[in-house]
Amino acid sequence: xxxxxxxxxxxxxxxxxxxxxxxxxxxxxxxxxxxxxxxxxxxxxxxxxxxxxxxxxxxxxxxxxxxxxxxxxxxxxxxxxxxxxxxxxxxxxxxxxxxxxxxxxxxxxxxxxxxxxxxxxxxxxxxxxxxxxxxxxxxxxxxxxxxxxxxxxxxxxxxxxxxxxxxxxxxxxxxxxxxxxxxxxxxxxxxxxxxxxxxxxxxxxxxxxxxxxxxxxxxxxxxxxxxxxxxxxxxxxxxxxxxxxxxxxxxxxxxxxxxxxxxxxxxxxxxxxxxxxxxxxxxxxxxxxxxxxxxxxxxxxxxxxxxxxxxxxxxxxxxxxxxxxxxxxxxxxxxxxxxxxxxxxxxxxxxxxxxxxxxxxxxxxxxxxxxxxxxxxxxxxxxxxxxxxxxxxxxxxxxxxxxxxxxxxxxxxxxxxxxxxxxxxxxxxxxxxxxxxxxxxxxxxxxxxxxxxxxxxxxxxxxxxxxxxxxxxxxxxxxxxxxxxxxxxxxxxxxxxxxxxxxxxxxxxxxxxxxxxxxxxxxxxxxxxxxxxxxxxxxxxxxxxxxxxxxxxxxxxxxxxxxxxxxxxxxxx
Ligand SMILES: Nc1ncnc2c1ncn2[C@@H]1O[C@H](COP(=O)(O)OP(=O)(O)OP(=O)(O)O)[C@@H](O)[C@H]1O
Ligand SMILES: [Mg+2]
Numbered sequence: 001x002x003x004x005x006x007x008x009x010x011x012x013x014x015x016x017x018x019x020x021x022x023x024x025x026x027x028x029x030x031x032x033x034x035x036x037x038x039x040x041x042x043x044x045x046x047x048x049x050x051x052x053x054x055x056x057x058x059x060x061x062x063x064x065x066x067x068x069x070x071x072x073x074x075x076x077x078x079x080x081x082x083x084x085x086x087x088x089x090x091x092x093x094x095x096x097x098x099x100x101x102x103x104x105x106x107x108x109x110x111x112x113x114x115x116x117x118x119x120x121x122x123x124x125x126x127x128x129x130x131x132x133x134x135x136x137x138x139x140x141x142x143x144x145x146x147x148x149x150x151x152x153x154x155x156x157x158x159x160x161x162x163x164x165x166x167x168x169x170x171x172x173x174x175x176x177x178x179x180x181x182x183x184x185x186x187x188x189x190x191x192x193x194x195x196x197x198x199x200x201x202x203x204x205x206x207x208x209x210x211x212x213x214x215x216x217x218x219x220x221x222x223x224x225x226x227x228x229x230x231x232x233x234x235x236x237x238x239x240x241x242x243x244x245x246x247x248x249x250x251x252x253x254x255x256x257x258x259x260x261x262x263x264x265x266x267x268x269x270x271x272x273x274x275x276x277x278x279x280x281x282x283x284x285x286x287x288x289x290x291x292x293x294x295x296x297x298x299x300x301x302x303x304x305x306x307x308x309x310x311x312x313x314x315x316x317x318x319x320x321x322x323x324x325x326x327x328x329x330x331x332x333x334x335x336x337x338x339x340x341x342x343x344x345x346x347x348x349x350x351x352x353x354x355x356x357x358x359x360x361x362x363x364x365x366x367x368x369x370x371x372x373x374x375x376x377x378x379x380x381x382x383x384x385x386x387x388x389x390x391x392x393x394x395x396x397x398x399x400x401x402x403x404x405x406x407x408x409x410x411x412x413x414x415x416x417x418x419x420x421x422x423x424x425x426x427x428x429x430x431x432x433x434x435x436x437x438x439x440x441x442x443x444x445x446x447x448x449x450x451x452x453x454x455x456x457x458x459x460x461x462x463x464x465x466x467x468x469x470x471x472x473x474x475x476x477x478x479x480x481x482x483x484x485x486x487x488x489x490x491x492x493x494x495x496x497x498x499x500x501x502x503x504x505x506x507x508x509x510x511x512x513x514x515x516x517x518x519x520x521x522x523x524x525x526x527x528x529x530x531x532x533x534x535x536x537x538x539x540x541x542x543x544x545x546x547x548x549x550x551x552x553x554x555x556x557x558x559x560x561x562x563x564x565x566x567x568x569x570x571x572x573x
Contacts, residue, residue: 001124004080010046012066012073015039017566025539028555032543038560039567050075052127137510143485145473152459172416183405190398197391229361240354247347250340271320278313429457443487478516510543
């Protein structure tokens with residue numbers, strides 16, 4: 001990202017009054033020159049406040065407002081990013097904060113307040129980095145080598161866009177923990193589901209066993225019942241057969257008596273007729289004439305005939321008497337047949353009832369044979385089976401989830417490894433640090449500092465002297481320290497165009513030249529700085545109360561004067 005600062009306009013900030021002061025950033029080395037307390041460093045506060053909403057120096061925000069006018073403090077910074085022109089407007093008393101893009105104020109929804117992170121995003125670097133590579137001042141800023149290792153890393157990572165790797169590492173670390181927690185949770189889910197499945201399987205086996213036992217029990221009960229019914233039916237059939245036999249005998253008895261009676265009656269009739277005929281014959285004989293020939297019965301033949309007829313009549317009569325006696329006997333027997341008929345009716349009745357009972361039993365047997373287990377556990381079994389199938393589906397999906405989550409963990413582990421200290425960051429840092437060390441040491445050589453500074457990939461450093469001895473940063477004199485600081489700053493500026501994530505056209509250096517550095521050092525520094533600024537076509541502002549204002553290296557001189565308590569800038573080219 002390249003930010004091209006165009007101008008800064010401010011009023012009523014610190015020693016500046018209500019009249020607008022404008023600084024158009026010009027390429028080359030410019031000098032802001034004035035006596036102590038004129039308002040030189042205040043420009044940095046104005047620029048910093050416009051960009052970040054706070055003073056550059058360690059003073060209270062409210063102290064920025066000019067103490068004489070006490071209001072209407074406004075700072076406006078104009079810059080270009082790509083093809084877009086931006087203007088940030090910020091003020092106090094009243095509070096102001098807005099920005100314009102290509103001259104149009106960016107509308108913000110009522111719910112969203114413009115927050116600094118939005119502006120940091122537009123500017124591209126935060127205030128920490130800005131203080132270290134855009135506006136440097138020894139009094140208000142710690143030199144790079146005096147920063148903590150964490151701050152050194154933060155600065156370099158931000159400048160060279162390596163911070164993203166640390167952010168990824170941090171995010172991935174979180175992801176890693178979450179992914180592993182998720183995996184553990186799913187594994188727990190699986191364990192629970194498998195336990196439940198085991199319980200359900202046991203329950204199903206128990207139900208099946210119960211069903212089987214019940215069936216066996218019911219079947220043996222049923223078989224016994226059927227057996228009893230069959231036995232009863234057999235008994236009933238036997239009894240019925242006896243009754244049938246009895247009825248049959250009774251019926252045949254009746255028929256037999258009737259037939260015998262008929263036969264006897266016929267015989268009686270025949271005998272009666274025969275006897276009557278003999279009687280007629282005999283009466284004719286008694287009258288003395290032959291019934292056949294009509295002759296008077298005088299001969300022996302007719303007498304013999306009469307005797308034989310009498311005899312015949314007597315034997316017929318005897319037979320008749322016998323038959324009549326038999327008939328009487330039979331009539332008596334027939335009287336008994338009434339009893340037989342009753343027996344038959346009773347038998348038939350019993351037979352009907354018995355048959356009904358038998359068929360009733362047969363129906364019962366049929367029904368029993370068709371009947372299955374009496375205890376119905378099918379609903380329960382169905383329920384358990386549906387639980388089982390759901391658990392099986394769950395288990396499959398848990399297993400799939402575990403596979404996926406394992407894959408996810410492996411990916412996260414890999415990314416974590418790549419982005420971690422030992423991964424890509426280490427690799428990039430290693431490469432970068434070599435280049436950085438070379439440039440720093442070249443700068444130190446140009447600035448006539450006879451030491452070597454060597455940073456490792458953790459940005460820890462050693463400074464070695466000509467004889468290879470280690471020297472502490474604070475062992476150096478103020479002027480030497482300034483040269484070393486500048487050597488490092490110039491290295492950052494040098495790299496910022498090519499390797500860094502962010503680059504800009506301005507550079508403010510406050511107080512550096514007013515500190516311990518000697519004229520020889522200043523010359524060397526200006527030379528190095530100038531060649532760099534020229535190559536990069538940057539606007540560099542050196543703030544000093546001491547610099548030789550006639551130096552040819554300077555593109556322009558901004559002189560500040562303080563009149564009636566208010567600072568004003570006058571340009572001298
Ligand atoms: N709120 C304020 N209103 C008016 N003047 C202020 C306010 N705060 C500070 N000042 C004064 O503004 C003046 C300018 O200060 P500044 O630090 O910009 O000076 P300088 O030119 O950088 O001086 P030096 O060379 O000593 O660093 C100082 O005299 C200071 O007392
Ligand atoms: Mg100052």
